[in-house]
Amino acid sequence: MKIVTDSNVLFTFFWKDSAFDKISIKQELELFSPEHALEEINKYSGEIQFKAGLSKNEFNKLKKEIKILVEFIPIQKYQQFLKEAKLLAKYIREDKRPEFLEDLDFIALALKLKCPIWSNDKLLKEQPRVKILDTKDIILIMKD
Template structure:
């Protein structure tokens, strides 16, 4: 199953590396994609992640590298033509790239953000729903 992963799911896996989110990422049961934009989002929250996770900077960098091995990052130019359509169905400009990429790939999004489900063009799964699908 192909899924566009939201930055908040990566952050969740970093904060709780033995939790369900990390387990799904490392399970190999999903083909995960993300816009390169996700890299900047993670970088912007690194100090918060360090504080909440209790990891050292070196441990965080190692875990991040392992997580990123499981995600295929797609540059914006590859899905740019879907941005206009995505901005019509997604009200939050911070999430437009996730929707644009999902539209290009014809796949769903993995996010626990309930607001992302307030549209009917792209299927959005939360972590609990994905666990049920992967059983």
């Protein structure tokens, strides 16, 4: 099963005994994320290291592992879907649209791959086009 993972789900990979860590090693899932998400991991590396209790070396080792588990896709491969993704903002409350627009890359990539997004962000569920699965949904799918 193909699935796009959002940044916050990817961040949990660095936590010990996280659901992502357990689920990502299952062969049934093909995980994808925009290259932009890897940039966010780098941007928040200090915070991730602090919250996960990791040294810089441990963090870098795990970052190499996540690059094996998740295929990071450059924007050029899905940019033609960004306009369609942006149109979905009309389904989002006006005061929440700026937050929704920050996740356009994930939606556009999911549109291109014709697959759901793994995200715990309830806001994404307000749009009708892309299926959003939270971690509980993923765990249930993996049990079947």
